[in-house]
Amino acid sequence: MNPKEAVTKGECERNGIEIETKATFAYKGKQEMFLDFSLIEDDEIEEVESPILQGITQEPWPKDVELYQPYEVEQILLPDNANCLAVQAFLKMCHLDYKVVHKENAEAMSPTLKVPFIKAGRFVIAELEGIVQFVNGKGITLTEKLDNEQKADMRAFMSLIHNVIENAELYICWVDKETYNEVTSVRHGSVYPWPLNHIQNWEKRSQVIKKLKALDWYNKTLEDVFSEVETCCEALNTRLDGKPYFFEEGPTELDALVFGHLFTILTTPLPRSDLANTVRNYPKLIELVQRIEKEYFKKQAKH
Known part of the structure; x- marks a missing residue:
């Protein structure tokens, strides 16, 4: 897409x-x-x-x-x-x-x-x-040096992440039975007493499934989901084109969004490693994630 x-x-x-x-x-x-x-x-x-x-x-x-x-x-x-x-x-x-x-x-x-x-x-x-x-609104922006076309590109790729990677994450957590039973239901219900934990899990799962059905994601297979993620990563990798960030002018909210999702995918233990393995096929995206972690999390933590 x-x-x-x-x-x-x-x-x-x-x-x-x-x-x-x-x-x-x-x-x-x-x-x-x-x-x-x-x-x-x-x-x-x-x-x-x-x-x-x-x-x-x-x-x-x-x-x-x-x-x-x-x-x-x-x-x-x-x-x-x-x-x-x-x-x-x-x-x-x-x-x-x-x-x-x-x-x-x-x-x-x-x-x-x-x-x-x-x-x-x-x-x-x-x-x-x-x-x-x-x-x-406070006069602070990461996109001041971008022209209108670059800003449009940025918004397009952010939308792509929301509509592909985020939906893939929801599918794996709430639709894939193995992940739901071993991870999602346990973690999501952990802060509630019995039987409220089961009620909360059921309500949340119903909401997510309703959303995924509306977006034509619910009936996808796991293979379909991983294929969608691969296509999205390919588009991101092409846009990055070996640069430190997606735009030569410096990091933007697009870099922040990509970092949030890819870092979490790479570091979250799941019963299936297919999603993380898909991301690992793109070393330049991995380098972006590592760069942002080092520059804005590890370095700032030392101060």
């Missing part, structure tokens, strides 16, 4: 599901929107969902920004871990400080029901794209 072609069809489908989720959630009322968010006063919260981001332009980055995600050791799953790591990488590339806060119900606390999300002053912003817009 051509990555630019994936934008129109993929984003429409993906956004359609998100709109349905938000509408249903909004109907339940604002109190449920901030489940277990008692640490924050309701009148101090303002969700940021509009790309306009009114009222925050050029305000300084708060010193007490918190990034919320599930527990890493016992709970978080491959897709969520990848997205959380992508946001962390982006913030590090922007040299912005934040503190990671682990919550067992971080997903339910998020305004979009997806992790990660950040609390920055009175704003609560979820997912990489929303957080990028929020940061851009």
Whole structure:
């Protein structure tokens, strides 16, 4: 699939599901929107969902920004871990400080029901794209030197990752029976008592399957899934073309997103190693992952 072609069809489908989720959630009322968010006063919260981001332009980055995600050791799953790591990488590339806060119900606390999300002053912003817009609204951007065509390419490849690699991760975790029984059900249900753990697993699995059916992913075989990932990696590898980052001007949110997903795929133990082996067939992508880890995680950890 051509990555630019994936934008129109993929984003429409993906956004359609998100709109349905938000509408249903909004109907339940604002109190449920901030489940277990008692640490924050309701009148101090303002969700940021509009790309306009009114009222925050050029305000300084708060010193007490918190990034919320599930527990890493016992709970978080491959897709969520990848997205959380992508946001962390982006913030590090922007040299912005934040503190990671682990919550067992971080997903339910998020305004979009997806992790990660950040609390920055009175704003609560979820997912990489929303957080990028929020940061851009403060005059901080990684794409200042890119022209319009380059920015369009970047968005196309980010859409490709969401619509291929992320869906592949969801499929493997929630549809593949071996992975679900040995990893997903155990980790996802670990923070809940019996029988709530089984109820939570069933509800989440039903949601994921509904999404994958809408995107024509549910009826794929494992071989189909790995083939889709291989095609996506081939496109990413061609775009990288041996450069340190996808654009010569320096790292962007695309690099952060690729790092989050590929690093997590390579380092997450699963019953089947096919997904990681597919990524390992592209040494230049591996080098990109290692470069970002060394530059923005290992090096900064020493300071």
